[in-house]
Amino acid sequence: MLGRLALVALSLVTFNYAHLSQLDDQSPLRVEPPAKRIAIVGAGTAGVSVLKTLLVDLPEYATQRWEVVLYEQRRDVGGVWLPDLNPPHPPELPETPLYARLVTNTPHPTMTHPQFPFRPGTPLYPHHPHVQQYHTDLINNWNLSSHLRLNHEVVEVQWIGTPESGRWTVKVKDILRNEYLDSEFDHLIIANGHNHFPFEPEIEGKDAWVKSAVNRSTLHSIFYRDPQSFTGQNVLVVGGGASGRDIAQQIVQFANSTYASVRERVGNPSAPPFPVIPGAVTKPGIRWFTQDAIVFEDNTTLTHIDTVIFGTGYEQRIPFLTEGGHLSLLPECPTGPQAHLTTNLRYVRPVYEHVLSLDTSYPVGSLYFIGLPIFVANAISDYAQALFTAHTIADPSLLLSREEFFDDLLHEEARLRADGLDPGYVGHRIVGEGGATGYQNRLVGYLQARGLAGQPGIPRGRPFTDPWRSEYQGEYLRRGWTRVEERGEEFVREWLEGIETEQQWVDMMARLTEWEKQHEEEEGTYDPHAQAYSVPEI
Ligand SMILES: Cc1cc2nc3c(=O)[nH]c(=O)nc-3n(C[C@H](O)[C@H](O)[C@H](O)COP(=O)(O)OP(=O)(O)OC[C@H]3O[C@@H](n4cnc5c(N)ncnc54)[C@H](O)[C@@H]3O)c2cc1C
Ligand SMILES: *[C@@H]1O[C@H](CO)[C@@H](O)[C@H](O)[C@H]1NC(C)=O
Ligand SMILES: *[C@@H]1O[C@H](CO)[C@@H](O)[C@H](O)[C@H]1NC(C)=O
Ligand SMILES: *[C@@H]1O[C@H](CO)[C@@H](O)[C@H](O)[C@H]1NC(C)=O
């Protein structure tokens, strides 16, 4: 009896549903879980994933009195996959870097929330509208639209309280009404994406080069919309990431001449070389510009370039957090113990496992990030983070102390340095043990180790991420699918016929990989290293 009373007292202080779920429904111990107000910022892959996880994957009695609101500044869900209907003129930034011809560079079964595949009949590497549709399907499948506040931009957030308790005041602009509203929340989950603030390297002589001849210009890939506008031009595309490669590949068909400038792969000299783009000439990094020429690191020059397109990535900014005084911009990333959130525009610190803020202004568990990791399969990474977030919000007793989390962060950073890497440069690239899959398994393993195996999305007795998710990023599959599409619609339909479940998609990718490998062996074009090229930069 005494033990039971003690449990009641305890659960009033820290509501622990892992305990409660073991009690039967008639139990007098069933205490009301605390009401919580939770705000999510952003309705891209990350925000939609955490919304679904909070409302669908937690036990219903844990979330009964929760108020969960997702603010999205744009007209619909989908994030970067939702087209910008009226892209502004540079330098005003578009809402998304999306361009008309964008087709995914990853097979869609690897871009999913587990057990929720893309619609039957979706081409393996789909044109972008399929990906936006997938986000809408996620919302509708679980009836989550009443939680969305579309056309609402979060402009500033502030913690009102102490390091032990308090709340967030969130200032939101209702864009259609042009009104500002303030609301209060216990937890803030930031999923604002990272392809919104272009990074363009400072290169000596660039401005003078532009000005010293008519019709010369530079632009960042965020402004790229279609290859036709480069008809007859001489174009240099800078950056060997997905954006740079894709844009160069498209422009080749219209430009008079196309060049791709790729720097040596910093920190990874053994990485396979940048694949040749048919029709484009590969150049090294740019050393500088003179009035007449672009000079490369090998001292070769180009004098006839009209346009330079920078596919050089993005800066990690969170303006509404900075506005409220909760994220400082620093040129150098701090290394030691540190009290407040900072960003050097690559690395937000201190954040435990890229998900949980350790800032000392508010309690651990007040501020989470979903989607900080880059160059990962986002949907599955977001889901691992969302599970960690949802369960630690529901049951704060799952959280370690700030000091323990901080020790873990320092340990991770020390490990990077031991490998010769600068944590401030690596930022939110996942380069740890087991790569992205290892990271996801670690995050969910944290929950498994605390008695949550068997809850929705958290497997029992095996790692979180299915191994097939990291097996099908390769080029065989891509080349195989290209060959399928080249044979015509009828053949495409044959490959997609009857494929609905996740397992059926996985089996189909395995068949297609085999089919392509066999073809390449027979043709003598088989290259065992071709698969090794992974995309270093968006
Ligand atoms: C051109 C391009 C091609 C890509 N191709 C692939 C691919 O083939 N395969 C792949 O796996 N990944 C690809 N990606 C990566 C892609 O970004 C991720 O897959 C994923 O969609 C990112 O989702 P997210 O939710 O993290 O961010 P986002 O999609 O950027 O979503 C963030 C959302 O937050 C909203 N938001 C931001 N600030 C505020 C605010 N203050 N108030 C309210 N709302 C706010 C934004 O409007 C946006 O809707 C590509 C990215 C780009 C740019
Ligand atoms: C979806 O939500 C509406 C109202 O918000 C409700 O009437 C309906 O029953 C819900 N459907 C499902 C499948 O939960
Ligand atoms: C500059 O561009 C315009 C429009 O594309 C073209 O008509 C003109 O001939 C160009 N001028 C030079 C010097 O190339
Ligand atoms: C077309 O490209 C070639 C290099 O491939 C260059 O020598 C030539 O000057 C270019 N012509 C025009 C009109 O820009």
Ligand SMILES: *[C@@H]1O[C@H](CO)[C@@H](O)[C@H](O)[C@H]1NC(C)=O
């Ligand atoms: C290129 O030129 C610079 C001086 O302008 C020189 O320092 C450098 O060694 C040269 N590099 C190569 C690869 O020739």
